[in-house]
Every structure is written in structure tokens, then in C-alpha cells.
Amino acid sequence: MSLSDVFDSIEVQPWSEVVELHEALLQEQLDYVVARSDFYKAKFAGLRTSVSSLADLANLPFTSKDEIRESLLARPPLGLHVAADLGDVVQIQSSSGTTGMPTFVAATAQDIDTWNSMGARVFYANGFRPKDWVMHAYAMGRGFVGGLVNIEHLQHLGVCVIPLGAESGTERLLGAIDHLKPVAMCATPSMVSHLGSMAPEVLGKPARELSIRKISVGGEPGGGIPAIRQQMEELWGADVRDMMGGADFGSTYWAECDEKDGMHVCSQGALHVELIDPDTLESLPIAEGVSGELVYTTLRRQATPLIRYRMGDIVTVTAMDCSCGRTGYKIKAHGRADDMLIVRGVNVFPAAIKDVVMQFVPDTTGYLKIDLDFAGHSTYEALNMRVEISNTSKKSAKDLALLLEGAIRDKLTVKVVVNIVPEGAIERPGAQKEKLLERVSKA
Amino acid sequence: MSLSDVFDSIEVQPWSEVVELHEALLQEQLDYVVARSDFYKAKFAGLRTSVSSLADLANLPFTSKDEIRESLLARPPLGLHVAADLGDVVQIQSSSGTTGMPTFVAATAQDIDTWNSMGARVFYANGFRPKDWVMHAYAMGRGFVGGLVNIEHLQHLGVCVIPLGAESGTERLLGAIDHLKPVAMCATPSMVSHLGSMAPEVLGKPARELSIRKISVGGEPGGGIPAIRQQMEELWGADVRDMMGGADFGSTYWAECDEKDGMHVCSQGALHVELIDPDTLESLPIAEGVSGELVYTTLRRQATPLIRYRMGDIVTVTAMDCSCGRTGYKIKAHGRADDMLIVRGVNVFPAAIKDVVMQFVPDTTGYLKIDLDFAGHSTYEALNMRVEISNTSKKSAKDLALLLEGAIRDKLTVKVVVNIVPEGAIERPGAQKEKLLERVSKA
Secondary structure (H helix, E strand, C coil), X not given: CCCCCCCCHHHHCCHHHHHHHHHHHHHHHHHHHHHHCHHHHHHCCCCHXXXXXHHHHHHCCCECHHXXXXXXXXXXXXXXXXXXXXXXXXXXXXXXXXXXXXXXXXXXXXXXXXXXXXXXXXXXXXXXXXXXXXXXXXXXCCCCCCCHHHHHHHHHHCCEEXXXXXXHCHHHHHHXXXXXXXXXXXXXXHHHHHHHHHHHHHHXXXXXXXXXXXXXXXXXXXXXXXXXXXXXHHHHCCXXXXXXXXXXXXXXXXXXXXXXXXXXXXXXXXXXXXXECCCCCCEECCCCCXXXXXXXXXXXXXXXXXXXXXXXXXXXXXXXXXXXXXXXXXXXXXXXXXXXXXXXXXEXXXXXXXXXXXXXXXXXXXXXXXXXXXXXXXXXXXXXXXXXXXXXXXXXXXXXXXXXXXXXHHHHCCCXXXXXXXXXXXXXXXXXXXXXXXXXXXX | CCCCCCCCHHHHCCHHHHHHHHHXXXXXXXXXXXXXXXXXXXXXXXXXXXXXXXXXXXXXXXXXXXXXXXXXXXXXXXXXCCCCCHHHEEEEEECCCXXXXXXXXXXXXXXXXXXXXXXXXXXXXXXXXXCCEEEECCCCCCCCCCCHHHHHHHHHHCCEEECCCHHHCHHHHHHHHHHHCCCEEXXXXXXXHHHHHHHHHHHCCCHHHCCCCEEEECCCHXXXXXXXXXXXXXXXXXXXXXXXXXXXXXXXXXXXXXXCCCEEECCCCCEEEEEECCCCCCEECCCCCCEEEEEEEECCCCCCCCCCEEEEEEEEEEECCCCCCCCCCEEEEEEEHHXXXXXXXXXXXXXXXXXXXXXXXXXXXXXXXXXXXXXXCEECCCEEEEEEECCCCCCCHHHHHHHHHHHHHHHHCCCEEEEEEECCCCCCCCCCCCCCEEECCCC
């Protein structure tokens, strides 16, 4: 791979120059929000002058999701935090709203350009190239940014997009892949696994005999879970790479390159990223091996700028440079802070548990639910979970449960009680994101 | 309204100039398809020279949906009819595939521009203006062109689009309308009626107290059915206008203007339209009062051009000019030829029956199914249908059935047997198109 094999030359620019750009853009963005956003005018009263560099950002308070919800309710339609004239807004997206009311994210034409520049870098890093035919199999409705916004990214990159969407269902998606022979696909990991496992039944041939050789996954942690990635790659005979982002800032701005060992930051010139300790809220250095929560600051947002915004992603920095030539650091994502469980004082992410369960495919189907039969996310009891045994397994339910409990204890130092359920007992995610946690009342 | 109050000046250009443009474009398009499309090379062998004007188009054979399906199967992915290099295709749409296999429609970047120019004229004629906030409530998934393609039209027009889509469901859509206060909405008539009737339950207030004042409907015949339009306008306190098109040529290219008495042709420079007798296949003049089937010829299509293509729409020309200044003629649509029933020799469209049933709201809910208990679309028996009686009706089922049978006989000279069913017995269309016909086995 040549050093210039990136969508945008900023991706291979010396990092010091990126920082210099961010220093300048930060000052412009702060002047803009203090002048135009009533929310930040009030929040940063007397504080604006305390920030003359990126290092000073820590002098400003964080912005939380709850504040944005309150802001939206306090002054509909776009909240106290809006900074553009309403007449300049060209698109309004809606968050998934899985917890609490859906929030709305507005964009001007320039904001859409900024989103597209990040998104095109992501899909290019994930291996997509102009003129590739790409099956788009994320959900398209409900304002989900994996739909329309991702399609706009793909069009900006210059691929041929086939926007069938997850709503098309298994038969229609597989039939279209078989007929149109796209070389690439983007979808959630659970959709990729589902389509791959259904191909023999629907088309009479395994997914690896189809045309797809490049798969970009996101929207769920699966792409970063080795056992799930391996399963997807074997099913499809394809290269699977992970990406990540969130509705508040477009769709996607982290992506794995050819090395597939962590996601590069792809938001140069658009978002400045800090790392903090989620408990003490202290700033952490972005350096190899450091784990913490991502904090985002927009650098040229017009409609709904956000300064020091906590989306809740917990990550570890895995590398500061890369043989691909990209100068941006790489991270591995563990999940959202909201989903982190604390079991007898030990932190554990549902995705890490899924990783272990996946290592027992084909004895299990890989589908599981963690039953939250306690308030909040912290328990001193063993964690109750359900795992599907596959119809073809020769193991007894009891043996499989013991194996899973042992493996999870060994790898994650967490005690779990595994309840084995038959294949098909756990609801498939379909067009929705896979939900590993389920609130249940104590048995 | 000023004579120039149109999206595109071609809409008010003297019709003779439009015809002159079409004369020139037709020759270019025919040269293009004969040179680049294997399907048309074979189909028009020896015939190309017989067409030196629009009037000569009748020398060429029609293109049918079945031929396109066969073409797609004969040479995947895009068929023998494809005329562009596959590397120049930037988007592939899928037809709804309600009958037979879904077909694929490809577009180059220039084709998308052509689609957008027609679509923007349509939404502008329907009353949408740049900077209007528009709730998009068509289905977005399954490759349905009312989704992504309509959104691209709206963005080309310059509105602010809120792309929640029909998949969002009633509560989320109404909640977003209540919060964001868009002035306009586009959706199927059944979705517009459904959302309007649910507003009191979901939001505690009638739809007419919400912000929406302009509604563009399409995808089903409802917008052209007086009783349905009236019901929608009363529910929402809004101006409701009809539009029409089809996936093979983008999304939409017929639209009602302020006069609301028929849909103007909006495809100047992109599609040439003929009218034929669907039985004799003879050309008919486009003149006030003439009824027939629409036949489309693309004029500058690159990826999948279609010459003399029969989509099956049966229409009547309602006017050759209009006080709005548009020089294009206007039509009223009756439905697709596929759906036309012949009852004891009398032609009747399901939409016309729906119109009569709607006149009995609130005694009926307006929901109905016509039970096709005979092969094909022709019967010598009375037509069996089910109609819902509403919970609040004071009429007996027997009285309502007699009233409906009498009204349909009087207005459409068709004998029907109405079976009254309780409110809720007929499936609601939801995000799907309303299906008035249902194949059933003879009781």
C-alpha cells in the first residue's frame, strides 16, 4: 500500500499539523458558539477567555446527553444549543431513542459536507473504493444515521450504492446480492452474520460463493470482537473491518485500515477528541495503552455544535501510528459506558461476554441475553445470562453451561450463571441493533 | 400566482418549444440505445431509420415489464437493456416487487440529476418551497423510490428534509411532528389518513392543531379520490395535492399545482409521453377528455433507457393548459391497467370503488377489500367485497350494505355484493401501499 492510499491527504499529514489546525479551528468554533448558541452563551459565561489552546479545553464543563434533551424541550424545535438560523438547516436526523426520548440533530449544507468528508474517509479506510458496488443493509427508516447519512457518505466516496436497507429482509437482500453481485456490503455485525448463515437455505449455496469480498460493519460492537469477526469472515470469505461513530456528529468517524488492529481517528478538521477517566473526569493522555472515555468537540459545526460532549464510548488507545501511513492514532472500543456492568467490583462490557460465547460456536448459536435482575448496572451476585445451544450440538446443556461459566470466569474474572435455552429462543435483532442486555424482574 | 412561480422555466415554456426539444433529444436517445444497449440493438434492428420524428415513434414496438424482467435474468446484473458502463452506475434501485421478482433500476450521476430535476418540479408544484421543513413519511427501506430518491428530490428543491420514514411508526412520527413543527409532509394517502386519525390518541390533540399545512401524497391513488382528499384536508387542516410516477424513471413526474384539478406533466426534457388505447394499442391524441394508457420514452437516460415503455397507468387528460402558467397538460389517474376489473363488461378501477365507500365515512371506516374469487380480472358475477362498519355507526350492517351496493351501482354501473365486517377486521397498510384487491378462493 502506498502512503498516499487514503481518501483525504489530511489522513497522512504530520499529526503536529493536524493539532495546529485544530488549535485554530477550536478558537473559531468557541467564538461561534458563544456568539450564536444561547445554551453555550450561558454555559460558558466568563469561561470563554480561559481557553486559548486545546490544552485549556479542560477549563470548560462537559456537555451531557441529558443537557441536550433538556435543551430540546426548553426551546423546540432544535433546542437552546442551536447556533444556525433555522432557515439554513437542510436535514434533521433523529437519534435511535432506545433510552428516553429521541433527540434531533440538525445539519446545514456545510455540516453535511463535513459529515461526508469523515464518512468517506471511514469507508475508504475500510477498503471501499470508487466504483465499487456496495450493498447497503443497515436500517434506513426511523432517522437512523446508518441509513440516509451513510448512503450520503458512500455517494461522496464515489461507490455505486444499492440502498435496499435492512428492512428488505433476508430473502430480498440475499436475492439482490446473488443477482447484482456487489463486491462490498455495509451492515451491522448481527445482520452480516444472519445473512451469511441464511444463504444456504435461501440461495442453496454458502455466502462465501457469493460476490462480496469487503464488509464494513458498525452500529454494534461485533466488528471489534475477534470471534465474531472471524465467524463473519469465514461465512462470507470476505475481509471484515470495523467502524464507529454516533448520530450527534454525522454517522461514522473511526475506521479500521488494512491492518485491522484498531480504528483510526478519521475526524481530523471536524472533531477534536479528548480522553478522560470516566470516574474522576480527569483528562488522560492519548497514548498507547491508555483506556478512557471519548469526549468530542466540534470544530466547524454550524447547526448544532457540541463542546466537550460525552457520548459514553469507552476505548483503549492501541497505537499512535500505523504501517498504512495514516498519522491518526488507533483505538479499540469496549462499548458505551451506559452498558458497562460492575460485577462484584469488576468492570465488564457485554461485548466482552459475547466474545467468549462466540468461541463456543457451533455448540452455541452465539445468541445470548444478559438478564439485569438488579437495579442499575452494579451487582454483587453472579450475573444471570441465557445462551442458546445449537440444534446440532452434541453437548448436554449442563456441560455447555459449565464450559461457558468457566471460560467467562477465566477470561473476564466475572462469575456468571448460564441458563441454556434452545436454538431460536432468543429474539433475532433483524433490522434493529442487537441488544445483549435485558431488564427482567428478579425470579 | 405569477406565471414564473415554477421550479424550472421549462414548465412555462411554450409547448411547441418543448416538443421541438423532444424531437432533438429523441434522435440522440435512439442513436444512443441502438449503439449501446444490446436489448434495443436487437429489438430495433432495421427499425431505427423508420423514426425521424416523435410522430414516427409508433413505428417502434413497445417495451414491457416482462421483457425487462427477462432481460435482467438473461444477463445479470443490469440486463441486456443496460446502456452505460457498469462503472458509471452510482445507484441501483429496486422495484417494490409486489408482483413477480423485484426488478433493478440503475442510474448514472447524470441520470440522478435528471430524476432530481423532475422530482423538484413535482414537489414545487405540490406547494413545497425552499427552506420549508418537510416531514418525510414514506417507507425508506426495500429500495422503495419514495424513500431515498424522493429525499434526493427534496434536497435538490432546497427544503429541510426530516427523513424519519414510515418505518418510524405512528407515535414517533407524530411526536416528531409535534416537536419539530414542520410546515409540510409527504407520504402515502393511507399514512396521511392514519397519522391524522391517530393524533388525538397519541398527542391528545387533533392533527389540525399541528403545524402541517401542505401535504404531498403519492404511491397510491388516494390523492386523486375526492372523498379521500377531503378527509385528509379536514383531518390536518392542510392543502393536500397528488403526485405520481414510478420506479423505472426515478420517483415522481406528475403533480397537481394550486388548481388541484389534475396532475401536470413534469417530465419535460426527460421523458416523452404517449397515450395509447390499451386494447387496440393505437396511438391516441393528447387532448382534453381523451382516456388511455401512458407510454413513456426516456430522452436522455444513460444507464437503463426505456423506449415506449408500458407501466400500465390508465389516465384521462383533463386539461391542456392551466391558470398556473404551466404549459404542460394535466391528467387524472385511474390506476394501473393490472388492477382494472371488468365486471359484466364494464371497466372499473378499485380506486373508483374506494371513492364511493369513502363517501359513507363515518358509517364505514373507509377500509375495504375487493375479493377476487375468479381468475384474471374479468367476471360475469357480481363483485364480492368486504367493507368495515365503524364502531360508532348507528346503521345496521344490512342497511349499510344496501346503501353501498346502491351507490356503487348508480355511480359505476357495477353490481357488487358488500359483506360488512367489523372495524379493524381489514389489515391496515402501515408502511406498505394499500392493497384494495385480494385473491381469495371461491367460497
